[in-house]
Amino acid sequence: MATQLKNLSDFSATEIPSASPYKFAIAVAEWNAEITGALYEGAYQSLISNGALADNIYSYNVPGSFELTSAADLLLKNNPELDAVICLGCVIQGETKHFDFICDAVANGLSNVAVKYSKPVIFGVLTTNNQQQAVDRAGGKHGNKGDEAAITAIKMAKLAETLK
Numbered sequence: 001m002a003t004q005l006k007n008l009s010d011f012s013a014t015e016i017p018s019a020s021p022y023k024f025a026i027a028v029a030e031w032n033a034e035i036t037g038a039l040y041e042g043a044y045q046s047l048i049s050n051g052a053l054a055d056n057i058y059s060y061n062v063p064g065s066f067e068l069t070s071a072a073d074l075l076l077k078n079n080p081e082l083d084a085v086i087c088l089g090c091v092i093q094g095e096t097k098h099f100d101f102i103c104d105a106v107a108n109g110l111s112n113v114a115v116k117y118s119k120p121v122i123f124g125v126l127t128t129n130n131q132q133q134a135v136d137r138a139g140g141k142h143g144n145k146g147d148e149a150a151i152t153a154i155k156m157a158k159l160a161e162t163l164k
């Protein structure tokens with residue numbers, strides 16, 4: 001156990017491994033495109049600035065956040081060389097229960113896909129009460145959650161490689 005803890009301390013909050021050995025897919029929902037576009041920019045730039053090669057980043061659009069699960073599933077099924085899939089979306093609370101169904105489905109769906117393929121599938125989906133909360137988290141006063149999603153993907157790709 002002590003050895004495991006020592007190894008895992010390599011993944012502390014301050015250390016971001018180089019992304020250069022890894023291949024990433026980014027799936028981006030078109031709903032709330034202004035927000036998801038900003039999340040995508042944050043994620044892409046973060047991968048590049050941490051050493052990922054542009055040729056190793058594959059980007060795809062899907063209609064809405066609900067479709068992120070099947071996109072992640074298809075990507076990992078057909079591209080075993082991928083090291084991580086970053087899923088970006090924005091679900092904004094409306095007047096109906098649609099919000100709850102989509103949020104639950106995509107959160108559960110993405111974690112199921114991650115376990116199915118033993119590959120990191122990153123939940124970069126904003127689930128907000130209103131547009132302003134989304135703006136604040138897509139390059140606004142609370143940073144860019146796309147950026148955080150990319151860093152999580154890099155760390156998890158490294159962890160997956162280490163634990164092989």
Ligand code: DLZ
Nearest residue numbers: 029031063064065066089090091092098
């Ligand atoms: C239908 C719908 C609604 C009402 N709201 C959102 C949203 O806020 N964010 C989002 O990403 N997608 C939304 N969608 C679309 C669903 O994700 C999905 O594309 C459709 O239900 C078709 O499966």
